[in-house]
Amino acid sequence: MLLQIDFKSGKPVYLQLVDQIRYAAASGGLRTGEPLPSIRPLAEELRVNRNTVAKAYAELENQGVIETIPGKGCFLRESNSPFTKSARAKILTKEIDEAVVAAHHLQVDRDAFLALVKERLDSFERKVKEKSDND
Amino acid sequence: MNTDSPIIEIQNLSRRYGKLDAVNGLSLTVRPGKCYGFFGRNGAGKTTTIKCLLNLLRPDSGSVRVFGLDPRKDEVAVKSRLAYVPDMVAFYPWMTVRDTLEYLASFRKHWNGEIEADLLKRFQLDPKQKASHLSKGQRTQLALIGAICPEPELLVLDEPTSGLDPIVRREFIETVIGAYQSSDPGRRTVFVSTHLISEFEGLIDEFTIIEQGRELLTMEADAARDRFRKIRARFAEMPKLNLTGALSVKTSGRELEILANGNSEQLLAELKTHSPEELRCESLSLEEIFVASDILKKAKG
Numbered sequence: 001m002l003l004q005i006d007f008k009s010g011k012p013v014y015l016q017l018v019d020q021i022r023y024a025a026a027s028g029g030l031r032t033g034e035p036l037p038s039i040r041p042l043a044e045e046l047r048v049n050r051n052t053v054a055k056a057y058a059e060l061e062n063q064g065v066i067e068t069i070p071g072k073g074c075f076l077r078e079s080n081s082p083f084t085k086s087a088r089a090k091i092l093t094k095e096i097d098e099a100v101v102a103a104h105h106l107q108v109d110r111d112a113f114l115a116l117v118k119e120r121l122d123s124f125e126r127k128v129k130e131k132s133d134n135d
Numbered sequence: 136m137n138t139d140s141p142i143i144e145i146q147n148l149s150r151r152y153g154k155l156d157a158v159n160g161l162s163l164t165v166r167p168g169k170c171y172g173f174f175g176r177n178g179a180g181k182t183t184t185i186k187c188l189l190n191l192l193r194p195d196s197g198s199v200r201v202f203g204l205d206p207r208k209d210e211v212a213v214k215s216r217l218a219y220v221p222d223m224v225a226f227y228p229w230m231t232v233r234d235t236l237e238y239l240a241s242f243r244k245h246w247n248g249e250i251e252a253d254l255l256k257r258f259q260l261d262p263k264q265k266a267s268h269l270s271k272g273q274r275t276q277l278a279l280i281g282a283i284c285p286e287p288e289l290l291v292l293d294e295p296t297s298g299l300d301p302i303v304r305r306e307f308i309e310t311v312i313g314a315y316q317s318s319d320p321g322r323r324t325v326f327v328s329t330h331l332i333s334e335f336e337g338l339i340d341e342f343t344i345i346e347q348g349r350e351l352l353t354m355e356a357d358a359a360r361d362r363f364r365k366i367r368a369r370f371a372e373m374p375k376l377n378l379t380g381a382l383s384v385k386t387s388g389r390e391l392e393i394l395a396n397g398n399s400e401q402l403l404a405e406l407k408t409h410s411p412e413e414l415r416c417e418s419l420s421l422e423e424i425f426v427a428s429d430i431l432k433k434a435k436g
């Protein structure tokens with residue numbers, strides 16, 4: 001899992017790390033039981049403040065995506081969504097709304113948008129499958 | 136001392152050289168565990184401010200507190216808890232690297248020999264080398280080792296990476312992040328003055344831009360990147376736009392570049408009503424915010 005910071009995105013740096021790690025978890029870049037990089041080397045590599053990485057990990061732990069095993073490090077959790085079904089739907093609705101608004105501005109119509117969503121779902125499933133095939 | 140009380144507190148500091156106001160009514164507060172950036176052009180008053188923190192200069196007026204203490208009255212107590220790397224480092228030329236480190240360690244209650252060995256290896260410094268034979272990069276590396284091994288609560292860096300090659304600069308910053316912050320990061324505070332802002336971007340929690348001895352802008356880094364944005368738009372035909380509140384507007388033919396100051400949503404909405412062919416919005420980096428500070432000054436009036 002390689003992480004990258006973009007200071008031009010306007011998103012707080014720790015949230016960029018949170019999003020990228022969640023993305024890696026969803027796309028198979030990080031698998032259950034796999035360790036996350038330790039805070040210090042990751043901070044050095046990205047040249048960001050240690051506290052920023054620690055804050056991102058704390059947030060991921062709060063969200064139930066990762067767990068810290070004392071003395072061993074941080075790991076991706078088995079079922080990494082602690083939210084109820086309705087809460088999950090609510091979070092997702094917000095994200096989908098943003099994509100819908102963007103599609104409107106880019107003049108992408110309903111069918112093309114839905115096709116794109118399907119295509120992305122397939123693509124993620126393929127990635128997860130390829131990763132597990134490579135084991 | 137309460138753990139949340141400020142590490143550095145400067146109130147209304149002024150220092151003149153003859154008729155020149157080097158620092159003129161500056162105030163700022165640095166909280167523990169933070170990395171605080173102090174940005175300004177050459178001659179803006181950065182080094183004068185730092186020298187007042189270290190009691191190398193006496194303020195004409197205003198107050199300076201470090202760890203809640205007055206550096207003039209409690210100089211030893213203050214200096215024993217901080218380390219300082221200036222832009223021009225000088226060592227006794229007849230001493231070797233090893234002699235220099237032993238000499239520096241002799242002033243300190245605590246010295247982490249493990250970090251010393253690690254960093255000497257990392258920087259490939261030969262302990263037997265004479266200080267007079269070191270390159271500028273190596274002298275800075277030696278100064279950094281001397282500053283980090285006592286594991287001080289406060290690290291004061293004054294233009295530490297200017298004049299160094301990019302690889303040495305990168306290693307310098309990695310060392311500050313890694314070796315300095317490695318234990319007890321809540322009690323490791325960094326105060327760094329620099330104009331090579333982009334290199335320190337990821338490290339900076341909060342910053343002050345100083346201009347002609349006065350504070351121009353103090354903000355948290357994430358909040359600043361959220362507030363200052365650059366919007367670019369291209370239209371089929373340039374419409375009449377209401378862009379009040381934009382910091383600056385540049386137009387070239389059908390293209391438009393706007394600097395937004397916390398009102399990017401409103402400006403984007405206005406632009407969208409005119410169906411732009413292309414519309415992009417990105418945050419300014421801290422360096423771009425610093426460069427745009429002239430515009431800011433005008434906006435402030």
